[in-house]
Amino acid sequence: MEIINMMDTPRALFVDDEGMVLNSLRRGLRQQCRDWELKLCTSPQEALRLLADFDPWVVISDKRMPEMNGIDFLRTVSQKSPESIRVLLTGDTSVEGALDMADVAHVLIAKPFELKSFVRILQRVKCIRALPISKALRHQLGTIEHIPVEPRLYQKLLECLKSNRSDTRDMAGIINQSPYILAKLLQLANSAFLGFARPVWTTHEAIARIGIELTKNLVFCFGVFENSGINDSHLRDQLSSEAMDVALLCRELCVSSGCDRREIDDAFLVGLMHNIGKLISTTTRMQSNSDGSDIFPLIEDVAGAYMLAMWEFDSAFVNAILYQSIPERAEQKTLLCCRLYVAKIVNYSRKLKISALDYESGLNFPLLQSQGLLHEVVSWITHVEKQTIRDNK
Known part of the structure; x- marks a missing residue:
């Protein structure tokens, strides 16, 4: 069974059209998650072009962006990089909203958010990658059409x-x-x-x-x-x-x-x-x-x-x-x-x-x-x- 190499450097891709938010995240995460390689994009299209070469463990995207909304962006990510854990930042915390987003996002983070939310997400992703699961099965799990969200x-x-x-x-x-x-x-x-x-x-x-x-x-x-x-x-x-x-x-x-x-x-x-x-x-x-x-x-x-x-x-x-x-x-x-x-x-x-x-x-x-x-x-x-x-x- 081909297991993903845990010696790989953990990689995270952040997408938000607000550059100040990304810069703040970069400063905070560099101090608390130094082993991670981070890519930060203000453009969803730019992020999609990076997917194949960067091969992120986790993709974190804002929901509301002018070029492409976060739901459509993560849906494309699920097709191009299904092994990546997908996280959506949203101000919509209703049950209906969560269910609507459950087919694209593994995790929802409510806005406004704190830096510790991202630190926890990155720690969680490392635990998930440590599971003895083949790349083929990770691919299948990443393409699940309905992801059970935290109730x-x-x-x-x-x-x-x-x-x-x-x-x-x-x-x-x-x-x-x-x-x-x-x-x-x-x-x-x-x-x-x-x-x-x-x-x-x-x-x-x-x-x-x-x-x-x-x-x-x-x-x-x-x-x-x-x-x-x-x-x-x-x-x-x-x-x-x-x-x-x-x-x-x-x-x-x-x-x-x-x-x-x-x-x-x-x-x-x-x-x-x-x-x-x-x-x-x-x-x-x-x-x-x-x-x-x-x-x-x-x-x-x-x-x-x-x-x-x-x-x-x-x-x-x-x-x-x-x-x-x-x-x-x-x-x-x-x-x-x-x-x-x-x-x-x-x-x-x-x-x-x-x-x-x-x-x-x-x-x-x-x-x-x-x-x-x-x-x-x-x-x-x-x-x-x-x-x-x-x-x-």
Whole structure:
């Protein structure tokens, strides 16, 4: 598999018709991102002529320019240099505006902006380029027709949480703006898996029960599903339901293993995000360039990891999503990835009505043994399957 050479100098192309803005960026970024090679253009046409020879890792463009608007410019970039991460600077932060720009921009930066926004973007791009993804797959990912953007409701929630005056009622007011996310949140808060006997009926009560940090992450996940671009609501709900099933199994495995609250919440979150790549692969024709063997990550897992890296998720989450189907191939094997893998095997075995401990399930016992997980996993699966048998009687 031809992997992009990480010894290359990172390169960024900035386009803005205001020269003063570009000069200010040049001065600031030279101090904080000295390893980057920067090209700054006041003309979109000039920038397009530079694309082939410069081969930028990231292209950042203003939206409103007299010669060519930023959307049209980035659309051309997506055709001429699809491996480049595309960033759009815009004053339009509405949900409708974000969706309109989602087919050309991987990342939106609201104006007015601060220098640290660009520093974070460049850091994020370096993380994305570090993923073990071939140039051919990067090309395919760069030509995705509908790019899931960071949910606007999630952005509002972050702004709310930054305020010293914010509380769960403020959060509830934001979440109530989306019936889909609200329904999913209440469904989870009333799930028997969380161990609560009394039902809750209000958003405020659901947040208090689940916790602020987990609620924030749930809003992100559910927001991605809500704005996935899938026209088939049945398929979207099916993927969302599958994500919830795996997430609950991840959580149950962690609780059974005596994990702390952070590990439990992380496992639940990675379970919810595990099939995000399928949202992309169902709306975009993507083909794997592997030789058909099982040593390469699945195309949907690559897409999911790519998007999580784009959204600045921790590297542990990105790694878990990328290697969730072949954890034994990960350079850095983690408990988070292994537990996600186990939860998926159990969920898959349930559908086939076989034991996850049977040979047919494909569970990798040597891997679990090497990670010190075998005993706790076998004990948990045995308990879960006995409980399922009792419940079905």
